Amino acid sequence: MNKSHFTWMLTLFCTISITLLVIIYLLQQGVINLNISSNSPTPDKSSSESEENAQEYFCSLTLTKGAVGTVKWFAPEIYYIEDAFDCLIRLNDITVTKECKDINLTYTLDEITDGNGRIINDYSYVIADITFCNKATQPFNTCVGSVSLVYGELGTSKVQLAEIRGYDAPIDGSLKSYYMVTLEPNKEYTYKIAYVIKDSEIEKNKDNLAVNFTTAYGKDGAGTILKAPVLYKQEESK
Amino acid sequence: MLKRIISIVITLLCVFSIFALSTNAAGNISDTLHSVSAAQNSGGTPYCTSLRAKTDDTSVYVKNSAISGGAMSCWVNRSNSASSGGSVDRFYGVDAGEFGASQNQKYVPKGTYYYLPNYVYEDGYRYAGVGFIMHIEGVYYEFLWSPDSI
Numbered sequence: 047m048n049k050s051h052f053t054w055m056l057t058l059f060c061t062i063s064i065t066l067l068v069i070i071y072l073l074q075q076g077v078i079n080l081n082i083s084s085n086s087p088t089p090d091k092s093s094s095e096s097e098e099n100a101q102e103y104f105c106s107l108t109l110t111k112g113a114v115g116t117v118k119w120f121a122p123e124i125y126y127i128e129d130a131f132d133c134l135i136r137l138n139d140i141t142v143t144k145e146c147k148d149i150n151l152t153y154t155l156d157e158i159t160d161g162n163g164r165i166i167n168d169y170s171y172v173i174a175d176i177t178f179c180n181k182a183t184q185p186f187n188t189c190v191g192s193v194s195l196v197y198g199e200l201g202t203s204k205v206q207l208a209e210i211r212g213y214d215a216p217i218d219g220s221l222k223s224y225y226m227v228t229l230e231p232n233k234e235y236t237y238k239i240a241y242v243i244k245d246s247e248i249e250k251n252k253d254n255l256a257v258n259f260t261t262a263y264g265k266d267g268a269g270t271i272l273k274a275p276v277l278y279k280q281e282e283s284k
Numbered sequence: 285m286l287k288r289i290i291s292i293v294i295t296l297l298c299v300f301s302i303f304a305l306s307t308n309a310a311g312n313i314s315d316t317l318h319s320v321s322a323a324q325n326s327g328g329t330p331y332c333t334s335l336r337a338k339t340d341d342t343s344v345y346v347k348n349s350a351i352s353g354g355a356m357s358c359w360v361n362r363s364n365s366a367s368s369g370g371s372v373d374r375f376y377g378v379d380a381g382e383f384g385a386s387q388n389q390k391y392v393p394k395g396t397y398y399y400l401p402n403y404v405y406e407d408g409y410r411y412a413g414v415g416f417i418m419h420i421e422g423v424y425y426e427f428l429w430s431p432d433s434i
Contacts, residue, residue, distance in 0.1 A: 123326070153311060189315075191377055194334065206367050207334060209337055210316075210335050223315060224314045225316060
């Protein structure tokens with residue numbers, strides 16, 4: 047094998063290897079998806095008599111610092127109240143910081159950070175320390191991305207809302223499903239969820255920071271529907 | 285010799301391109317879940333998710349993972365405030381009241397996903413949401429969505 051042949055083979059090998067690595071990386075990050083789906087209209091055959099009789103109510107639970115909320119869940123396919131169970135949600139603490147240690151941010155907007163994630167312009171992280179506890183006998187999945195920061199005139203239409211930027215769980219799978227978590231029965235899960243808002247907004251609303259949990263997820267690990275929200279809510283002081 | 289140098293340079297460029305793909309470069313692609321019952325809005329009534337930050341000009345992703353629900357029709361709403369309901373993106377025409385967006389609504393059957401084209405980012409808006417109409421009443425819907433995609 048002469049030198050030019052060797053060089054050509056080496057180049058080909060490197061190109062193929064790198065291409066495969068890039069594809070694997072993008073698949074892991076969820077940037078590309080090999081799942082094939084039809085977007086064309088098809089007849090809908092999903093309804094059934096029991097489903098058509100089901101009625102639930104939208105879940106919206108707002109918690110201020112130190113408050114505990116309980117969300118009731120039940121299976122709409124069965125629609126028995128006896129199947130209801132509790133998911134306890136507690137806002138342990140809510141802090142404002144320029145640092146963002148141990149939190150994996152999924153994207154950035156107007157905030158400017160140094161190399162260590164410290165914000166150096168007029169924005170700050172608001173970190174909500176939240177505990178979930180599934181009081182049921184079965185595990186279920188929920189979405190930490192459904193927890194929003196709310197501030198300003200709480201309980202009114204003028205309330206301001208900030209979207210999750212990341213939390214303290216490792217990104218060990220697809221970024222696409224990063225916000226989904228599985229809650230085992232009677233086990234507490236505490237997450238630090240990060241939001242970013244302007245310092246001027248924090249200054250104005252430092253006594254009116256809260257979180258709002260609006261939706262939930264009801265499938266077990268195998269994708270089977272277990273429970274779905276929502277029967278009602280209740281709030282109590284810690 | 286020159287070919288070998290070129291091959292090494294190409295190899296290094298390929299390797300560096302991998303590390304250039306950070307999570308931030310992916311945009312706001314993580315899904316959040318929206319759940320709602322058709323009974324709540326009487327079915328057939330236009331509804332919209334809360335708005336999320338739009339970081340690039342990619343399509344909005346929506347996956348209909350309905351539990352007891354069926355198909356839904358979707359479009360994109362946009363705003364410069366995360367706290368507002370937003371208005372219909374121009375790709376989908378205008379707000380047609382009880383009919384939702386006036387054009388280009390996307391039919392998303394249960395269990396499928398769709399990438400919704402939009403002009404949110406190009407037109408200078410910061411936030412996007414999914415407007416939708418549920419096709420079956422008295423049932424429970426949920427869907428996953430993200431404002432950006434790749």
